[in-house]
Amino acid sequence: MDKYSETSRRVYTAVLYRFLEHCIVEAFTSVRRHWLMSIAATVSSALSVFVFGLLMLIILYVRSAILSEAEKVNYMRVYLHSNVSEKEAKELEKRLQRWVLIKSVKFVHKDKGLKEMEAAMGDRISLQDLAGGNPLPHRLDVVAVSVEDAIECAKKLKQLPEVESVICMSDVIRQISYITRIIRLGGLALVLITGFAALSLIANAIRLTIYARREAIRIMQLVGATLWFIRGPLILEGFLYGLLGGALASISVYGVHIALLKLVEANKVLLMLFHIAVPSWRFFFSLLLFGLAFGLLGSLTASYQLVRHLA
Incomplete structure (x- = not known):
């Protein structure tokens, strides 16, 4: 067998x-x-x-x-109109700090914003040379309490007369x-x-x-x-x-x-x-x-x- x-x-x-x-x-x-x-x-x-x-x-x-x-979706960049002065921008910063929907607000001078953008783009190009001056406005870096608050906060910020545009990461995503x-x-x-x-x-x-x-x-x-x-x-x-x-x-x-x-x-x-x-x-x-x-x-x-x- x-x-x-x-x-x-x-x-x-x-x-x-x-x-x-x-x-x-x-x-x-x-x-x-x-x-x-x-x-x-x-x-x-x-x-x-x-x-x-x-x-x-x-x-x-x-x-x-x-x-x-994912952790940055409650972050917003609020760009102000070019005719808004530094004093007016800082006053707006103080007002926004009292908003319940907002966790923190930081004023960014337009000169600092220009340096940040030029550093990101490298030494090959200078926006100030191209535009004959600083083309950027003052801005406010805003952090909302949550994603839902960021969406609601962005809608309210766009209605303010000093605000030109709001870039919200939740909208981008x-x-x-x-x-x-x-x-x-x-x-x-x-x-x-x-x-x-x-x-x-x-x-x-x-x-x-x-x-x-x-x-x-x-x-x-x-x-x-x-x-x-x-x-x-x-x-x-x-x-x-x-x-x-x-x-x-x-x-x-x-x-x-x-x-x-x-x-x-x-x-x-x-x-x-x-x-x-x-x-x-x-x-x-x-x-x-x-x-x-x-x-x-x-x-x-x-x-x-x-x-x-x-x-």
Whole structure:
């Protein structure tokens, strides 16, 4: 009984090895034979995964930026009219300190505001030289008690005659969230379009393989070959298209991330405005799996339909 089990195990291992060898040889032969369609299927798969990766990267950046600024959403910059003097600005500061909604108020002279902006922009440019003077007005840095108070406080501050504009982080984050939703919807539509094109090209590449080997497939069916023995190379071919497409897309998305990171780090203004999150290896691995899913889905669809049709 033990000898019979050992023999069966060896036979099973040999059959499995031959099956895998058959799948690999036939898949690579088909890729080489129809190289133009193989390139089109791979590039289409890579493009679809690349668009999906860029979409996820943008969402990651925006979410990280919002989380990094979560503690600052109750902070406001209140810019006064240019004709408001320093004395009037300080009197307004004292009045605002008595507001229940406000936690703290700090007067910032326009000269100090100019120095802060020039320091942020670097020594390459001087706003005072460009404008022939200080173009900035006095401002008040206001911190509300809570986010809800910040929204209500901003509405009341805009009604004051001395106030020209109010920049509230809660408004900025609300606008960013709205833009993110638009980007997500538009990106998903683009992913669906490119994904459909990728699936079509992968399926067409598999159909070409089946058509070129239709006589061999019929002979294999006549001699008793199983459907998995016939479909195996076709599924592996689609797997290769998806693997290469996912790998190309992952490398491209990583390149875009590095380029953006260098651009932001080289510019002090962008460094203040944008927070570049670093994607983990799981992010790029998910793109690879996304490409594999495209390849397998396209090959499974084409192989199941056409092999059954040839039968």
